[in-house]
Amino acid sequence: MAKKIPLRQCLGCREMVQKNQLIRIVRSSDGAFAVDATGKLSGRGAYICRKTDCLKKAVGSKALEKSFKVSIPSEVYEQLDKELRDIEEQ
Template identity: 45%
Template sequence: MKKKKIPMRRCIVSNEMKPKKEMIRIVRTPEGALEIDPSGKKNGRGAYVSLEPLLVEKAKKNKLLERQFEVEVSEEFYQELYEYVDHQKARSQINGSV
């Protein structure tokens, strides 16, 4: 039986290659707004961040999202991203997938 290919993506903060399901996609919509994309299918320019709250803090400190997407990123977006990543990491630990 043929093995199923696991899609890999690179984290913009840590530069690690990880399975797509272990990361969160952030997308800049055609209108220029940044959004968290849980489905991974929204239109726009996307980048991936690992499900690690410390990496979100590092991205904020080094303004990585601003450089990646060439837009201003609000404090509220970073807070929303941090809470989302923290929640998803806790969920994955409960489910035993990570």
């Protein structure tokens, strides 16, 4: 029997994608945001494809704010943008 691969929706393109193909953004219980490379940090998570286009769409539609029900500091977007650029260069 094949192992089931979990799917998550990208907040940018709104497509269902395998969880391991996405970047997870986490909001911990103390309100701090982090980019979760391992996918194992505790807290509320949201997912974005590994493309800068998807990040731009998510920022434009305020999808992260809606997902976390809170305004998101610009530093989080800057960190996400940097990590996406690093991934795309590989």
